[in-house]
Structure formats: C-alpha cells, structure tokens
Amino acid sequence: MSPQEQDHGPVHGALGKAEDGLRKAVAPVAQRLVSGRAGSVGDDAVLVRQAITIGRDAEELAQLLRSPELARQLLTTSDGPEISVEPTGPDSARWTVTGPLGLHLVSDVRRESGPTEEPLRWHAEPGGDLAHEGVLRLKPAREDWGTELHAEIRVAPPAGPLGRLGRGPLQTAAGAVAMKALRRCKSLAETGEVPTLRDNPSGRTTTTES
Amino acid sequence: MRALVWNGVNDLAVETVPDATIVNPHDIVLKVLRTTTCGSDLHVISGYIPSARQGDVLGHEFMGEVVEVGSEVTKTRKGARVVVPSFIGCSKCWYCEHDLWSACDNTNPNPELQAPEMGYPTAGIYGYTHAFGGYAGSHAEYIRVPHADANCFTVPEGVTDEQALYLSDAVPTGYMGADFCDIAPGDTVAVWGCGGVGLMAQKSALLMGAGRVIAIDRIPERLALARSLGAETLDYTQTDVLEELKQTTGGRGPDACIEAVGMEAHGTGPQYAYDKVKQALRLETDRGQALREAIIACRKGGVLSVLGVYGLMDKFPMGVIMNKGLTVRSAQQHGQRYMPEMLEHVVEGRLDPSILTTHRMPLEDAVRGYALFKEKQDACIRVAFVP
Known part of the structure; x- marks a missing residue:
C-alpha cells in the first residue's frame, strides 16, 4: 500500500471522488470554450515582460536563442506546467499547454531569426487556442555581468469575452512560464545544462518493505 | 535504495x-x-x-x-x-x-x-x-x-x-558567521545557540582571533561542550542574558553577535509565550526570541550575523538595528x-x-x-x- 493510500481516510476519499467528478463534468465544457477561440493579439492582449542577465556575450547568446531546438529545451519540463513543443518544420512547431482541469491549448507557432540585438521573434498562427506573439532582445549588461536578455510577450485571452475575465491569472501564469524559461535559458547558456528533478528519488513511488 | x-x-x-x-x-x-x-x-x-x-x-x-x-x-x-x-x-x-x-x-x-x-x-x-x-x-x-x-x-x-x-x-555555516563579524584581535563575540552550527561559530570566532566568545544556551551538556572549545557560557534560564552581557563588557555590549538558533527558538517570559501561541496557530512562522535578544545585546556600530533559518516574524526590532547603526550580515552557507x-x-x-x-x-x-x-x-x- 502506498503512503498516499495509507493517509487517505474516508473524508479525503470522498473529497477526491467529488473533485474527479467535477473535473469530468466541467472539463469538456471548458475545452469547448477555449478551443479555436483565441482570436488575435490585439489591444486587449496581456503584456508580459521579463528579463534576466546571463554571463555570456551577446553574439554567443544570439546564436543559442536562434536555435530551433531552444523552445523545446526551455518549455518542456518535468518540474513545472506541462508544455510540449513538437517541431512541424524548420521554423515552426506545435505548442501544447496542458492547463487546469486537463485543458489542452494547442498553437502552431512560427519563429523568425533576427540580428544579434533582436535574435528571435515568434507568433502563433491564426486558428489556434492560444494567440500570442513574442520577441527576445539582447542588451549589454554593466561590468562583468554579461548580457541582459529581455522577453516581451503578448497573449490574447483565450475563450473570447469570457477569457477577458481571467486576464490577471493569465498574466501571472504567462509571466511565471516566461521567467522559468529565461532562467532555464540562463542555466543552459552558462553551464550547458538545465537544472531538473527528472528521476528524482522520492517516496511518492515507494514501498515500505526493505 | x-x-x-x-x-x-x-x-x-x-x-x-x-x-x-x-x-x-x-x-x-x-x-x-x-x-x-x-x-x-x-x-x-x-x-x-x-x-x-x-x-x-x-x-x-x-x-x-x-x-x-x-x-x-x-x-x-x-x-x-x-x-x-x-x-x-x-x-x-x-x-x-x-x-x-x-x-x-x-x-x-x-x-x-x-x-x-x-x-x-x-x-x-x-x-x-x-x-x-x-x-x-x-x-x-x-x-x-x-x-x-x-x-x-x-x-x-x-x-x-x-x-x-x-x-x-555545520562548520561552514558557523565559520561563515564568524567571518561575517570581521573580528579584530581581542573582540568579544556572543553566540546564541550551542547546537552544531553555534558550537562551530564559537570555535571559528576563536580561530579568527576573538578575545572572548560568550555562548548562550540552556542545555547543560551543550554549554559544557562550548566551554571545552574555549567559550564562556550563559544559561538563559538562570540569568538575564542582556544584563549579563552588558556587565561583562563594561557596559558596551559584544562587538559582534552571532545568532545560530533560528525560527524555533526557546526562551522565557511573555514574549516567548506570544511567539509560541502565534506559531502554533500558524499566524507567524518564527519564534524570534534569540534574534531579538542578539539585536538588543549588540554594541552600537557592531555586527549582527544571522545564521538561523527564518520565515516570517512578528515584532522584529528594525528600529534598534537602525538607531544603533548595526551591520547585519546573513546568508545560507x-x-x-x-x-x-x-x-x-x-x-x-x-x-x-x-x-x-x-x-x-x-x-x-x-x-x-x-x-x-x-x-x-x-x-x-x-x-x-x-x-
């Protein structure tokens, strides 16, 4: 018996079943609300800005940021929100974000490389679930700090007018994803690897027998 | 495994x-x-x-x-x-x-x-x-x-x-805490806590040239170990720590105070009871008796070196730090x-x-x-x- 099972009394069990039931009832409706209703990135888009300083020179960083593999390396994590990035061409990929209630937001994303000071832009193609566009810019940092990486991302609230009610949480969530991606980018650039808890031993997959 | x-x-x-x-x-x-x-x-x-x-x-x-x-x-x-x-x-x-x-x-x-x-x-x-x-x-x-x-x-x-x-x-935390104090030969350093980190801070302060190290705790065996390392000791359940430190330093206070206790400090008096109740009710995470005492005990212009782990504390005497011109140094090790x-x-x-x-x-x-x-x-x- 797992510790989770041991700890779950009748009250926890009933709550868990109620939660599962709610999820099953609400999820299909919510999925219909968001699917293909992203609209376009207009005046009502949520603006997310994040920055990080990386101890590498701008040219070296620009090269890393233009890499087609980068989005997958930065966004696909075993530790945070579930995002998958599947390449669909040399400059395009399908991003799938798994949100609360198991909702799937799918976007086909096209990327465009640029000069060192603005090495990457991307945008979601029309018709997806999550309309957004972004740009990465590089600026020299002072003294021995390296280079500042600035991300600016605009996200249209999904699910039309209903989604506009959730602008605050959307901004928080998008900001957190962007910040985590920048931090992972910094680690990759400075150390050649991204910190991870993959295969981290824990008692969540445990047996009590020796 | x-x-x-x-x-x-x-x-x-x-x-x-x-x-x-x-x-x-x-x-x-x-x-x-x-x-x-x-x-x-x-x-x-x-x-x-x-x-x-x-x-x-x-x-x-x-x-x-x-x-x-x-x-x-x-x-x-x-x-x-x-x-x-x-x-x-x-x-x-x-x-x-x-x-x-x-x-x-x-x-x-x-x-x-x-x-x-x-x-x-x-x-x-x-x-x-x-x-x-x-x-x-x-x-x-x-x-x-x-x-x-x-x-x-x-x-x-x-x-x-x-x-x-x-x-x-334990050693690097204590060693760093003593290093933070910029100890000049002959300085008096008071250390709250005689657990592993506190004891190593005491020993490190002596290695770095402190003239006197005063260790504060309540457990007899720990105080005895502190004495074996070369520290003087105060049992806070038996003495008024602030008064004793004032007297033993000629009314100046220790040159540096190292806090090596953290958020589950034990203590005495109404302030300790207040912290204990609020922590038990999860209204604050910290029982801050040792840290507050170290702030008040430190001489004007002295160094407060904080090694204990803290979260959110009530009644933190920031005004004492500011008015006495203390230098606060702290870090995970x-x-x-x-x-x-x-x-x-x-x-x-x-x-x-x-x-x-x-x-x-x-x-x-x-x-x-x-x-x-x-x-x-x-x-x-x-x-x-x-x-």
Missing part, C-alpha cells in the same frame, strides 16, 4: 525509493558514507517551511564515495572520498564566481516557488523542500550530486569520515568558498568537528534518531547516520 522520507508534519519513515541516477552530464552519484541531522531539518519536519511534499527524501549534510560519474565531469573521480556542501553551486554564474555560492542562479529547478516571496531565488539544496530545489536528500544510500566538479571536495588522508561530514554544513581553509584547520588539528557526534546509528533507525535530536534527549547534539 533505502531512504528517510517525509510523509507529512512530524511523520517520517525509512522506505525503499528509486535509486539515485545520473541525469545531467555534470552529475555524479555518491554512495553516502555519513549523513547527519541538522536543526534546520526540524523546521521542515514540523511544517514551518512550505512546499515539502509527501515522500520527499530528507537530509542535506553528508559525505561519501563517488560511485558513478557523468559524461562531462572532469575533476571528480570514481572512488574518491568527498564532502559536499549542502547548497549546490554551478561555479559558472556571477554569484558563484563572486563566492556567493548559496545564491547560485543555476541550480534551483523551482525558482518560481521562491521568487514571489523572496524576489529572487536561492541556489538549490538537497532534501529541503521544493522551494529550495526539491532535490532528493542525503538520508539515503545514494545521492545525485549536480555540478560535481564544483561541489565535491576530496577528503584528505587522515581526516575521518565524521570530521569531513560536518564540513558539509557558502561552503565552497571556505572548504580549503576549513580542511586545513582539520588537517592541522586546530578544528575537530567530529565532537558534534553524540549518537551514531544505521539509517534504518533514522526516525528514532530524529526523535532524540528534536527532543534533545540523551544529551543529543548530532546523530550521524550510517546508510
């Missing part, structure tokens, strides 16, 4: 968990030879540090033998006997390059859990909640060590496993910075951290070990587990 896991508030068990493995190219896997209890673990076990998850493997102070090496590890050799600082550095970011290792920017996989409260995340640490990285801890047969070349320090011949063990956390000089002190016989071990037991008995440690039973200062 066998490991000590946290299954909820004050609920520990030794269980079989998946083996530690190489994940990133700069990792090694260490066979743990010694791993020890730390007072800061008690804050996690009691649920005062948020983001522990059921099943997390505890422990962050350890040493062992390298048994597996990642593809890009260049200096750390299989078979080496090494000690590993509890906070994980990368050696490549600005913070590591400036010897601020516990502020490393590249080793915490969960920065988003800390940033909202702290602004910017710390380095990752083993076995110390998910906000601090979520890495599996050392109370296990094996542990994965990221960025091994930056974090594994070979233990010289003649240094025992248990001497090396405490160089992972930068062990990588101090390791060479600490090892030199041990090799040359000036420092023997193994005095901290009062109990030694197999990892299978770790639940009992933590009970002894938490309740300070049987004169327990530290329990060394042998996996």
